Amino acid sequence: MTTSVMQLFSISKRLASKSARTTAKYLKRQTEDPYCAAAREHNYRARSAFKLREIDDKHKLIRPGSTVVDVGAAPGSWSQVAVERSEGGRVVGVDLQAMLPLQGATLLSLMDIREKKTHEAMRGALEGRSVDVLLSDMAPSPTGDKATDHIRLISLCRMVLQLTQMEDSPIPLSADAVYLCKIWDGVERKEFMDELKRVFSSVRMVKPVASRDSSAEMYLLSRNPIVVKK
């Protein structure tokens, strides 16, 4: 009994100190990270807005009139960038988490991309439009094991790819659509890129400066679908 009380005490002490370290790291980042400061200045909901801005500046994904689907959208900074750059188009964001409304976008909160009811909601929000820019910045909750996290994230990106190829797809791609998805690098990257190459004529790896602090994070940018589902 005494041993288990001591063990509990020691575990809670370790957890408290881990949480203090995490908070300190967060506060340090908020004050020292130039992207955090810039995000506040531009009223972006997260610093990750700058990753999309940087990729879009270089690779010209979003155009006025584009229909954009943003999977894993919360808190909404990629959707903010998409709204800014797709004037006259449509932006649909989806996330497991709740999101504050965003003018110019339809944000589908508390929705899991793996579920049928989410696909129904996406079809409704798209109102028959085909998708020009498909974004996935999804990140499953980390397990602490990098290899497992890598495989879980690839399987989410793969599922989004498969959704584009379904009959009556909830994400029907336009003829010059692009698919930008975040992965954490690992053993399945090559196989997934090969799968992307069966659907898109160009697939490349992209690493924005704004994500260099996270060494495993990278984006796969696929363009020009070979097979377009009508």
Ligand SMILES: C[S@@+](CC[C@H](N)C(=O)[O-])C[C@H]1O[C@@H](n2cnc3c(N)ncnc32)[C@H](O)[C@@H]1O
């Ligand atoms: C890094 S955040 C996205 C940040 C967002 N791009 C932004 O700029 O505000 C990753 C998001 O993926 C979402 N996510 C993870 N798994 C998901 C799933 N199965 N369906 C929908 N969203 C998911 C998480 O809830 C989380 O909000």
